[in-house]
Amino acid sequence: MQASTRCITFPSVRRGASLTGPRVELRALRAQDWEQWRAVRLASRAWLEPWEPLPDVESPDPVADVEAFRARCGAWERQRAFDTAYGFGVFLRRGELVGEVSLGSVQRGPFQSAFVGYWVAQDHAGHGYVPEAVVLVLRFAFEELGLHRVEAVILPRNVRSRRVAAKLELREEGLSERLLQIQGIWEDHVRYAITREEWAQRRDDYERVFLGRRTRFKAGERAR
Numbered sequence: 091m092q093a094s095t096r097c098i099t100f101p102s103v104r105r106g107a108s109l110t111g112p113r114v115e116l117r118a119l120r121a122q123d124w125e126q127w128r129a130v131r132l133a134s135r136a137w138l139e140p141w142e143p144l145p146d147v148e149s150p151d152p153v154a155d156v157e158a159f160r161a162r163c164g165a166w167e168r169q170r171a172f173d174t175a176y177g178f179g180v181f182l183r184r185g186e187l188v189g190e191v192s193l194g195s196v197q198r199g200p201f202q203s204a205f206v207g208y209w210v211a212q213d214h215a216g217h218g219y220v221p222e223a224v225v226l227v228l229r230f231a232f233e234e235l236g237l238h239r240v241e242a243v244i245l246p247r248n249v250r251s252r253r254v255a256a257k258l259e260l261r262e263e264g265l266s267e268r269l270l271q272i273q274g275i276w277e278d279h280v281r282y283a284i285t286r287e288e289w290a291q292r293r294d295d296y297e298r299v300f301l302g303r304r305t306r307f308k309a310g311e312r313a314r
């Protein structure tokens with residue numbers, strides 16, 4: 091029997107299905123995106139891998155195996171349905187995939203928090219696509235998901251990523267020692283955060299600087 095290409099759609103999966111800025115569009119990756127995604131990942135492998143954890147040795151490689159990529163999409167979809175993580179491909183408005191951005195480790199209860207993560211292809215770096223994507227995700231986090239705090243954790247030597255945090259005026263909160271496994275080593279990370287109160291104070295500036303006047307809102311998105 092041929093493997094199904096359809097994904098199960100939960101009602102809540104529709105929440106934030108697509109976030110649109112002036113230059114980028116964020117949407118969940120689908121199995122059909124595999125060729126494009128693997129091409130980007132292969133072309134940018136040396137650019138991306140120094141900043142990423144080593145995968146589990148037994149997990150199949152989604153770059154090499156379409157079924158592993160399909161499973162990856164399904165895992166993001168389930169996490170979205172269960173409100174534990176939200177993953178998005180970053181597409182240019184003409185449809186080209188250039189990276190990913192995610193909200194992970196969503197904690198409800200008294201925390202109401204999540205972590206933002208991101209990458210962009212090497213040949214699309216330096217155009218501000220990630221800051222734009224992160225602003226869209228922050229708006230989604232605070233205004234659609236109702237979260238109270240979004241954090242980013244960055245290797246001290248990752249100057250480009252720290253520039254993104256600085257541009258977005260994320261508050262630097264200090265260093266967490268040996269926080270994450272990166273390329274097999276437990277690495278210290280600088281912690282950054284923004285709370286809903288800070289978002290509310292700065293949202294107009296964010297939208298003016300990073301989303302510009304051309305921002306369009308799709309059905310289901312709200313401009314407040």
Ligand SMILES: CC(C)(COP(=O)(O)OP(=O)(O)OC[C@H]1O[C@@H](n2cnc3c(N)ncnc32)[C@H](O)[C@@H]1OP(=O)(O)O)[C@@H](O)C(=O)NCCC(=O)NCCS
Pocket residue numbers: 137138141208209210211214215216217218219220221243244245248249250251252253254257
């Ligand atoms: C960090 C990263 C996501 C930034 O995304 P981006 O869309 O390029 O962000 P920006 O355009 O705002 O550029 C950020 C900084 O990158 C540097 N940069 C600019 N052009 C660049 C280029 N062509 N190539 C490499 N770096 C460049 C600059 O220092 C820039 O800051 P500036 O605008 O003040 O000069 C991207 O560099 C990346 O994916 N790096 C590899 C993976 C990674 O580090 N992920 C984050 C882990 S925490």
